[in-house]
Amino acid sequence: MSEKTKVGIIGFGKMGKIRQRVVDNHPDLSLEGICDIVSPKQDESINSKFYKSYHDLLKTDIDAVFICTPNKFTPEIVISALNSKKHVFCEKPPGRDLTDIENIIKAEQENKGMKLKFGFNHRYHDSVIEAKSIIKSGRFGKILWMRGVYGKSGGLNFEKQWRSNKEIAGGGILLDQGIHMIDLFRLFCDDFQEVKSFITNSYWNIDMEDNAFAILRNKKHQVAMLHSSSTHWKHTFSLEIFLEEGYFIVKGILSSTRSYGQGERLIVARRQFEDKSFAVGNPKEEVAYFNQDRSWELEVREFVECIKNDKKVTVGSSEDALKAMELVHKIYSADTKWITR
Amino acid sequence: MRRVVMFDDYKELEIWPSESFDRYLKITQKEVERLLINKGDLVDISCPACNSNKKEISFNKFGLEYVECIDCKTLYVSPRPPKKNIDGYFIDSEASKFRQSHIVKKTLKGRITHLFRPRAIWVANLTEQYFKNPEVFVDINSMYNEFLEEINILNLFKTKIILNPLVNIDESLYKENKFKIISKSIEEISFDRIEANAVTVFAVINHVFNPERFLRIVRSILIEGGILFLTASTISGFDLQVLWNNSKAIFPPDNINLLSIEGIEKLLEKCGFEIIELSTPGQLDVELVKNAIRNNDKLEVSRFVSYLLNSRDENAHRSLQEFLQQFKLSSHVRLAARRK
Numbered sequence: 001m002s003e004k005t006k007v008g009i010i011g012f013g014k015m016g017k018i019r020q021r022v023v024d025n026h027p028d029l030s031l032e033g034i035c036d037i038v039s040p041k042q043d044e045s046i047n048s049k050f051y052k053s054y055h056d057l058l059k060t061d062i063d064a065v066f067i068c069t070p071n072k073f074t075p076e077i078v079i080s081a082l083n084s085k086k087h088v089f090c091e092k093p094p095g096r097d098l099t100d101i102e103n104i105i106k107a108e109q110e111n112k113g114m115k116l117k118f119g120f121n122h123r124y125h126d127s128v129i130e131a132k133s134i135i136k137s138g139r140f141g142k143i144l145w146m147r148g149v150y151g152k153s154g155g156l157n158f159e160k161q162w163r164s165n166k167e168i169a170g171g172g173i174l175l176d177q178g179i180h181m182i183d184l185f186r187l188f189c190d191d192f193q194e195v196k197s198f199i200t201n202s203y204w205n206i207d208m209e210d211n212a213f214a215i216l217r218n219k220k221h222q223v224a225m226l227h228s229s230s231t232h233w234k235h236t237f238s239l240e241i242f243l244e245e246g247y248f249i250v251k252g253i254l255s256s257t258r259s260y261g262q263g264e265r266l267i268v269a270r271r272q273f274e275d276k277s278f279a280v281g282n283p284k285e286e287v288a289y290f291n292q293d294r295s296w297e298l299e300v301r302e303f304v305e306c307i308k309n310d311k312k313v314t315v316g317s318s319e320d321a322l323k324a325m326e327l328v329h330k331i332y333s334a335d336t337k338w339i340t341r
Numbered sequence: 342m343r344r345v346v347m348f349d350d351y352k353e354l355e356i357w358p359s360e361s362f363d364r365y366l367k368i369t370q371k372e373v374e375r376l377l378i379n380k381g382d383l384v385d386i387s388c389p390a391c392n393s394n395k396k397e398i399s400f401n402k403f404g405l406e407y408v409e410c411i412d413c414k415t416l417y418v419s420p421r422p423p424k425k426n427i428d429g430y431f432i433d434s435e436a437s438k439f440r441q442s443h444i445v446k447k448t449l450k451g452r453i454t455h456l457f458r459p460r461a462i463w464v465a466n467l468t469e470q471y472f473k474n475p476e477v478f479v480d481i482n483s484m485y486n487e488f489l490e491e492i493n494i495l496n497l498f499k500t501k502i503i504l505n506p507l508v509n510i511d512e513s514l515y516k517e518n519k520f521k522i523i524s525k526s527i528e529e530i531s532f533d534r535i536e537a538n539a540v541t542v543f544a545v546i547n548h549v550f551n552p553e554r555f556l557r558i559v560r561s562i563l564i565e566g567g568i569l570f571l572t573a574s575t576i577s578g579f580d581l582q583v584l585w586n587n588s589k590a591i592f593p594p595d596n597i598n599l600l601s602i603e604g605i606e607k608l609l610e611k612c613g614f615e616i617i618e619l620s621t622p623g624q625l626d627v628e629l630v631k632n633a634i635r636n637n638d639k640l641e642v643s644r645f646v647s648y649l650l651n652s653r654d655e656n657a658h659r660s661l662q663e664f665l666q667q668f669k670l671s672s673h674v675r676l677a678a679r680r681k
Binding site for chain 1: 342343344345346347348349350462465466469470618667
């Protein structure tokens with residue numbers, strides 16, 4: 001392999017452009033080609049060769065590829081890239097359903113040595129990294145329960161987007177955005193075995209869910225509640241983690257649109273019910289504000305380190321993707337009215 | 342970069358009992374004259390934060406001139422006593438002894454609860470985020486044995502070192518081999534012996550002769566990526582800006598460098614650090630101004646500030662203090678920075 005890792009990008013929509021920026025700023029990466037079915041507009045600056053067919057890009061001597069396509073096309077392209085002996089960084093979700101990720105994993109197993117990482121970038125937000133680090137220290141005891149709300153407001157063209165087309169997306173807001181919260185639940189509490197849910201389509205004229213309400217429980221009796229919504233008229237991200245000795249709340253998440261709250265905050269407090277009576281139910285909180293979204297850079301940095309040092313992908317691995325998809329599937333299936341509608 | 346907003350329920354008197362503090366100021370004034378002004382020539386300096394030579398005279402305290410940097414708004418004493426005299430002052434002066442015996446010791450309970458324990462946890466949380474198995478911790482001139490006890494309780498570091506030529510270290514800290522004590526100033530030690538993951542420098546930068554030189558030496562004892570934890574008073578804070586020359590907190594030599602937030606950022610960058618946290622989690626700005634107005638009829642502050650503090654209730658004052666923290670406008674600054 002050359003000193004710089006040669007990479008390509010397949011799918012040059014919003015995510016493809018974010019990846020281009022990160023690749024351009026990474027000292028060990030060289031962007032060799034971009035592929036999309038739509039030619040770049042005149043005002044879009046691309047400093048590399050443009051391909052209309054991903055097959056042509058995969059025939060070049062690139063080492064790795066970022067796959068940023070709609071869900072329907074993801075599995076076929078990931079499998080093709082792995083079979084072409086390219087390392088793969090793939091956006092979430094890993095396809096439309098469980099079969100898609102299972103097929104991807106089969107291709108991964110047949111192409112040993114190729115690195116495969118999925119873009120669960122929320123794990124790399126500073127608020128999440130800090131919460132994980134402190135919880136890991138054990139100073140707050142064990143996690144009792146979590147509650148995650150991730151909601152967006154749809155928008156004027158929401159029903160016309162590919163994300164609202166079941167044939168292309170495979171699932172609604174839960175698969176598109178809720179899967180990040182599921183991944184974070186897994187980060188803090190591992191897997192969940194029991195699932196109860198209500199899945200609804202209450203507002204948007206689409207043949208998928210616009211709200212998913214779920215309660216999950218694992219073998220350690222930790223419970224996680226999820227609300228994933230595209231009728232949350234105020235964009236919201238909130239992950240509350242309550243432990244024996246206190247709590248952590250991640251409020252807002254820095255995003256490319258900066259619309260999920262006023263920045264990103266991590267609220268930390270110790271429970272107080274022994275020393276001061278007025279503190280019961282109203283403990284002192286420490287709020288850490290973060291002003292920079294480093295998640296895109298950090299996850300790509302880790303992907304490059306895995307390639308350069310032949311390290312196993314441990315965050316955003318195919319197993320993480322499979323487990324997240326299994327939970328998505330369980331949440332859909334747990335609402336019998338929804339699946340038999 | 343992170344910044345922190347936090348609320349605690351303590352009052353000025355828990356940390357700075359007014360009677361003792363007034364006595365401390367009187368003793369300091371005498372000692373400044375005896376040990377600093379009457380003992381050698383004063384040295385003219387450029388801004389200790391940004392190095393700019395553009396400055397304006399602001400006011401005189403205890404016979405020394407405070408000037409304001411035109412570029413970064415840092416307030417500092419210039420000309421100032423030479424380094425050896427300042428260092429000597431903190432070892433020998435009656436003021437330093439009085440501070441330890443009459444202020445720190447008398448307010449120990451409050452300081453442990455509200456200052457030392459939260460600081461130790463701050464150090465632990467950030468260190469653990471960047472190092473799986475941190476080896477070496479160094480505290481420089483903290484003057485607070487109880488903070489070191491809190492660090493010890495956390496049991497995070499294998500080796501813990503105190504660099505402190507200034508005050509007597511509590512026997513308990515070295516008798517049980519909890520800490521290795523080096524009773525020298527940081528400039529006197531051989532640096533190749535120390536490779537620290539974390540260094541704490543609390544309430545020091547305000548009174549060192551040359552902050553830039555000091556921080557460069559601190560950097561040299563950190564490993565790459567090692568974290569400097571620093572607290573200080575900043576002139577960007579509400580009470581210092583409002584009260585200015587009338588602030589009891591501005592006096593030499595304890596506060597000969599009152600760096601602005603912008604000055605601190607420039608200084609750290611210049612010294613080879615990447616700031617990962619810059620917060621002003623002070624609790625007392627609003628209360629300090631309120632108390633100053635109440636205790637001095639002749640004190641002139643802006644009409645709005647006076648109206649706000651006299652005619653609005655505790656909720657408004659608490660919201661104001663929260664606003665000051667949010668926008669880095671409280672006079673107590675804390676920062677964490679990694680060695681680049």
